[in-house]
Amino acid sequence: KEMTCRFHKGENHADCQNFTMHWLCHRHGYDQRTYNFKFDLTLHAELEVYLFQNVQTLPPQNLSVSLMTSGDFLLTWKAADGSQGLGNALEYEVTYKMEWESWEKAASLLLSNTTRCHLSHEDLVPGSSYVARVRARRGQASGFSGPYSEWSTEVSWETPEGGLQPRNLRCLFNGADRLTCSWEVKKAIITSVVFGLFFRATRASAEEECSPVHEKALTHIPYVVQSCEIPVGNSSSQSQYHVSVRAKMEEKVIEAYKNIKVLPPANVSVTVTESHEYELRWIKHTFQYGFIKQRYQVEYWKKNQYEKVSLRKCRS
Template sequence: MNMKEIFIILLNLSLVFSDQAVTGSVSMKSLSCDNDYSSHMTCKWKEHKEAHDLLRITLYQNDGIQNENKMPCVRDPERALPETSDPYIFWVCRKNIEYFGIGINHIYSFKHNKTLETQLNVNLFQNVQPLPPQNLEVQNSSGDFFLTWTAAEGSQGLGNALEYEVTYKRDWESWEKDALRLLSNTTRCHLSHLMMGSRYVARVRARVQQAKGFSGPFSEWSTDVSWETPEGQEPIQPRNLRCLFNGVNLTCSWEVKKVITTSVIFGLFFRATPASAEEECSPVYEKTFPHIPYVVQSCAIPVSNISSQSRYHVSVRTKTEEKLIEAYKNIKVLPPTNVSVKATEDQEYELRWKKHTFQYNFIKQKYQVQYWKHNQYNETLQTLNISNDEPPFIFTLQMLSPSTKYRGKMRAMVNSADYQSSWSEWSEEFSWETANVMSPVLLPVMLPVLIITLLIIASFSYKYFLRQKKLWEEKIPNPSKSLLIQSYLEKVNLGNWVTNSQLDFKYNLAEKMDQPSFLQVVDR
């Protein structure tokens, strides 16, 4: 077979890998940082507990002005719960910052305490994965086993045929793709290319020797047998680096412990010749398997200059991850302090607070207040948005109930189109109590009722006075009814003087006697 036919075959080869691209570690994806745009920066991220036990990573910050600085990190006290099923550790990091401003970018990266790398020298023509041949046969020559086949265009006679086919693989690999196969005419075979720290399974099937004139299918596979290999190199190192050339790309794959990939990412670096500059292969794809502690990562290196002398040097090692976080787009101010509510002379209530100060006075803030009746948070919670930057804020009578104790809390954020901010934490709770005042709505209703009530009381009082006056007057003695006066008038000898004028005098006298007098008259 000449070189042209070899290249035709190579150009039709292909390797199938998962299409899931590696986009970053869990730690970097979880990293979030905010600042008060005044003096300090706060970052939070998470790390897998098992990865933390195997590999220690540290967060660094660089703002492009100073040198790269390590950020002090402690476990997040808000997430430091007793032992739970959560597999992650949550960290919070705080650092004082001297400079803030538009154009000052903070770059964050993780560094680890171990060197993770593996290397391999690759000869393209010693790592060819051809298409599956037709009429597969195995030939044995001087103890070395070789696989023979015929090309798809025709058929050829095969050499010495073997009676046994042995296949073995790790328990999570597929028989069709990843199994290692050995053909032998004996009952013993050497199992090669075993990975340390893995569990393997093997099976055997038999066939009559076709080379001796026999033909027939294989028997059924035997029952699987399994075993484990001891751990070899440090378990966090990448392993099983393999590269196969298909005529277009040199595709390399390797295995990494799954939990390690939550903290760091690996890249494939290569040199086409010893004198070439090192390049990075991209993108890296990853394939996971359930219940398996390793993942398979791979990357295809495009080969532009094909030569029988081509020797690639490939290396797998960890990459430095970076994330650009613009400080002015991630502002989180400190919550308001000294928040209090006091009554005013106008029977309203004044909310005052001390706001967080910035390096720049032109940056304004807005606020949000939540308040509720004491011990009635879920039933009476109300939220107010306050746009004015400076206190005070007035609670009107319509917003509150009289004779009621209230509790509240307050938070702030930047109020500017040029800056991006998130709400601060809530301030400490504050409380106040409203006075007992009459609602203005009740006054128009109660005034007519009060007037009518007063009129009714006045009417009854007047009638009672008249009655008491009459009773008092009836108790005053009447002189005209006195026995003494009547006896006196009867004894007077009027004689012939009784005339009409005298009668008139008697009548007038009696009439006068009927009027009240201060003389005390005693009847006998």
């Protein structure tokens, strides 16, 4: 026989909160019986699986990188065991990034009919550490379909040091009103050279300079990332921009009388006076203008004890 039970909002045990349900059932009589409980709802899931539309291959194997004579890099791999027979039926996605970047910002390349990927040195930042990975899926030529495989093991490499040219210039449009461009320059020159981003909305339009330029220092590489946002007025009529990064000409007023560097004194000699003191003499550099006074700084120390230098200042 069946009897109906109803849900009862009783007090749950503190350790089982939200994990237990209370049901209240009534039956008259005191005889001993065995009771079985079941839901009045059918709980199940089912799916029609078409094998050839749900194929996921194993990840590619033996991913490696080599330096070419041109300075470019070549990534190579092979299809996983059991997938070699597919040959050209496999498609691949290769992603690579600088080691410190997140994979969300990695560059992505889609390839088919090949198990190698050529990376131009012009697209890589000199003196940086890179990492790459690859995954595969069945292509349309195989008659199968399905998701990508898991990613292969990663491979890493170092790019050789480059010159002083700004590198890795790239721009991304937000789809509305802003084109953001970024590039890398060497830390060693940013204190003496200022770079600017210049652009043309059309080839016939006048060149404009983007401002302001933002800068982000990176501790992982000897470069800093500079960026600038170009406002986009009408993306439908201006769908192509020409951008360039170059060193800016700077003007600076230098007041000569505040930037005088004299030649060092010549013929330095030392003599002992009658009072057993030591007297230093030297020939000073003379100026064309007699009103320019000179000051001197004298250092002296015991032999082989330069770290214990004593200083004395003199005026001419």
